[in-house]
Amino acid sequence: MKFELTEDQVAFGEAITDLMRASDSVAVARAWASGDTAPGVALWKRLADLGLTALVVPEDEGGLGGTLVDLVVAFEVLGRELAVGPWIESAALAPQLEGEMVTAAAAPLAPYAADAQVARLLSGVAGASHPSIDTTRSLTEVTGADAFDVAALDRAVLACAAQLVGAGERVLADSVTYVKQRKQFGREIGSYQAIKHQLADVRIALDFARPLVLGAALGEIPVSAAKVYASDAAYLAARTGLQVHGAIGYTAEFDLSLWLNRIRALVTAWGTPAYHRGRVLETLTGVAG
Amino acid sequence: MNLDLTPEELAFQAEVRAWLEANVPAEPLPSMDTAEGWALHQEWEAKLAAERLSVVSWPREVGGREASLVEWVIFEEEYYRAGAPGRVSQNGIFLLAPIIFDHGTPEQQARFLPSMATGEKIWAQAWSEPEAGSDLASLRSTAVRDDARGGWVLNGQKTWSSRATFAHWGFGLFRSDPTSEKHAGLTYYLFPLDAEGITVRPIAQLDGEAGFAEIFFDDVFVPDADVLGAVGAGWNVAMSTAGNERGLSLRSPGRFCAAADRLLELWKDRGADAPQVRDAVVDAWIGAQAYRLFTWGTVTRLADGGEMGAAGSVNKVFWSELDIAIHEAGLDLLGADAELLDTPWMDGYVFSLSGPIYAGTNEIQRNIVAERILGLPREPKGPAGKETAK
Numbered sequence: 001m002k003f004e005l006t007e008d009q010v011a012f013g014e015a016i017t018d019l020m021r022a023s024d025s026v027a028v029a030r031a032w033a034s035g036d037t038a039p040g041v042a043l044w045k046r047l048a049d050l051g052l053t054a055l056v057v058p059e060d061e062g063g064l065g066g067t068l069v070d071l072v073v074a075f076e077v078l079g080r081e082l083a084v085g086p087w088i089e090s091a092a093l094a095p096q097l098e099g100e101m102v103t104a105a106a107a108p109l110a111p112y113a114a115d116a117q118v119a120r121l122l123s124g125v126a127g128a129s130h131p132s133i134d135t136t137r138s139l140t141e142v143t144g145a146d147a148f149d150v151a152a153l154d155r156a157v158l159a160c161a162a163q164l165v166g167a168g169e170r171v172l173a174d175s176v177t178y179v180k181q182r183k184q185f186g187r188e189i190g191s192y193q194a195i196k197h198q199l200a201d202v203r204i205a206l207d208f209a210r211p212l213v214l215g216a217a218l219g220e221i222p223v224s225a226a227k228v229y230a231s232d233a234a235y236l237a238a239r240t241g242l243q244v245h246g247a248i249g250y251t252a253e254f255d256l257s258l259w260l261n262r263i264r265a266l267v268t269a270w271g272t273p274a275y276h277r278g279r280v281l282e283t284l285t286g287v288a289g
Numbered sequence: 290m291n292l293d294l295t296p297e298e299l300a301f302q303a304e305v306r307a308w309l310e311a312n313v314p315a316e317p318l319p320s321m322d323t324a325e326g327w328a329l330h331q332e333w334e335a336k337l338a339a340e341r342l343s344v345v346s347w348p349r350e351v352g353g354r355e356a357s358l359v360e361w362v363i364f365e366e367e368y369y370r371a372g373a374p375g376r377v378s379q380n381g382i383f384l385l386a387p388i389i390f391d392h393g394t395p396e397q398q399a400r401f402l403p404s405m406a407t408g409e410k411i412w413a414q415a416w417s418e419p420e421a422g423s424d425l426a427s428l429r430s431t432a433v434r435d436d437a438r439g440g441w442v443l444n445g446q447k448t449w450s451s452r453a454t455f456a457h458w459g460f461g462l463f464r465s466d467p468t469s470e471k472h473a474g475l476t477y478y479l480f481p482l483d484a485e486g487i488t489v490r491p492i493a494q495l496d497g498e499a500g501f502a503e504i505f506f507d508d509v510f511v512p513d514a515d516v517l518g519a520v521g522a523g524w525n526v527a528m529s530t531a532g533n534e535r536g537l538s539l540r541s542p543g544r545f546c547a548a549a550d551r552l553l554e555l556w557k558d559r560g561a562d563a564p565q566v567r568d569a570v571v572d573a574w575i576g577a578q579a580y581r582l583f584t585w586g587t588v589t590r591l592a593d594g595g596e597m598g599a600a601g602s603v604n605k606v607f608w609s610e611l612d613i614a615i616h617e618a619g620l621d622l623l624g625a626d627a628e629l630l631d632t633p634w635m636d637g638y639v640f641s642l643s644g645p646i647y648a649g650t651n652e653i654q655r656n657i658v659a660e661r662i663l664g665l666p667r668e669p670k671g672p673a674g675k676e677t678a679k
Contacts, residue, residue, distance in 0.1 A: 001291070001292060001298070003290060003292055003582065004290060004586060009290070069290050176665065180665065180666065187669075190666055191665065191666040191668050192668070193668060196655065196665045196668075200606075200659040203659075204606055204658065207583065208583050211585070214290065218290065220578075225574075225575045228571070228572070228575055277567065281570065285560075
């Protein structure tokens with residue numbers, strides 16, 4: 001019984017964090033959103049050099065032989081630091097030994113292929129592309145896509161859940177920083193209970209989301225349960241974060257918006273909460289929810 | 290990272306499970322807040338104690354079996370899974386005992402702990418006063434020195450004392466220095482509830498049962514031997530174990546997991562008639578799992594020498610709201626039958642409603658999370674109109 005990350009796992013997460021911060025991942029994301037994918041591709045290569053896309057490929061197949069817990073560690077950081085590109089597809093759904101940027105559609109969970117303008121579509125024929133509320137994502141229609149097995153889909157759902165936890169953590173951290181400096185009525189707004197109780201609830205929700213995601217990585221609970229709760233927790237972080245920032249949080253210029261829109265996109269990506277609630281119930285009772 | 294149990298832990302789990310299967314009463318006991326139910330719950334405690342299962346984590350010489358924290362959580366999981374009776378001795382073994390272990394004299398430990406372990410003596414807390422609830426440090430009940438008799442004389446009133454109607458002993462804080470304010474000048478006293486000068490008046494709870502009571506103190510003498518910790522240090526003594534791992538701040542997940550499993554069974558029976566309740570059922574189950582996994586994380590940290598600290602407040606808000614949500618979902622599934630009195634779901638629901646209030650209201654807990662974990666500025670405190678912003 002040791003339900004905590006190992007020192008190696010913590011160090012691995014820190015290495016990804018350091019690399020992304022040194023590369024100014026937020027500026028990279030903004031460039032990506034405006035159509036300049038070159039900095040994003042460069043950062044992708046550096047992260048792929050750490051082994052990210054081959055993380056869960058067994059060692060005898062040339063991968064890193066990492067566990068799903070390692071995958072969760074990596075994706076929480078990718079969410080927190082706003083990674084761009086089809087990481088869920090290239091590192092979780094269909095892990096790539098050579099670090100290639102690939103994408104895929106996997107209906108009904110993910111009927112659109114993400115970032116097909118820069119990534120190789122694994123199967124099917126690409127159709128029209130549409131912008132996402134998350135300006136760093138594009139969504140491409142696909143016909144004739146091959147199906148994935150349940151294990152691959154579950155890895156993608158797990159990675160999405162971990163990314164949501166990371167994004168929620170970032171929004172909370174930025175919100176706490178903001179309410180400590182913003183003053184109204186002569187005091188930091190973070191000293192008012194109306195603000196602090198909302199942020200406390202976000203802290204609590206995220207504190208319970210992480211063990212669920214890790215528990216799903218260990219096979220203790222269905223990944224759908226982790227996705228439901230991580231979505232709820234991250235969404236609470238986003239709603240609360242926007243509210244405590246006030247009007248400045250509602251602007252595209254302020255970086256917070258990047259995470260708010262990312263969270264909104266990931267809540268329904270890789271299976272809506274309603275879909276996953278039904279799946280949890282079916283797993284537990286054998287009765288279709 | 291793993292959630293595996295050792296062979297010893299698995300053996301302990303099997304032993305506890307087998308014993309509970311053979312011994313848990315087939316029918317639920319009557320409410321412990323009735324005279325009949327009280328006696329039966331005390332008998333059950335004695336039965337547990339005979340197997341050293343009433344206080345598994347305590348030292349052997351006071352009735353325990355020196356179980357590890359992991360084993361304690363295992364015990365609790367098995368206990369609630371088996372549907373075993375509520376613990377009438379809970380306030381003593383979870384709230385008071387850790388303080389006696391840390392601050393009691395050897396004589397006090399020998400005198401109080403064994404009879405607490407067997408359920409022979411049941412303890413009631415006496416914290417709140419009519420004017421001191423969340424602001425507990427504003428309490429007014431007094432303790433005056435009596436050198437001639439070698440002790441203290443208590444006066445005042447305590448309220449919301451769970452189990453005090455039938456309990457044998459009480460514990461609480463009194464102001465022993467009349468010139469002191471707030472947290473200073475308080476002392477921790479232990480007193481038999483049949484002492485001369487004590488009047489216990491039961492209070493009917495939301496469901497009509499006398500689960501808590503007021504306690505009036507009229508020149509009640511307490512000998513020095515029944516002072517817990519140093520005179521004047523009562524606040525620190527009481528709070529030193531407020532985050533205690535075996536206290537309410539680490540409430541075991543067993544109760545919620547068992548309730549969530551019963552909810553799933555109810556869903557199988559009734560879900561077809563109430564499909565709208567689906568999300569609440571799923572969320573209740575996920576919440577219970579979140580609590581279980583979170584607790585294993587906490588246990589790992591504590592076993593490594595970490596401290597509970599303010600994380601206990603995160604815990605308390607979560608389990609108390611989860612408990613209500615589980616029971617609300619159950620009541621929703623029962624439909625029109627939900628309002629029937631004396632069903633397990635209604636009893637559990639009414640009990641759950643007290644969770645966000647006792648052991649520090651959830652508002653106080655959220656303040657602690659915001660100020661001590663998130664580092665937000667303290668809110669100004671002080672009398673209205675005399676705000677003292679820091």
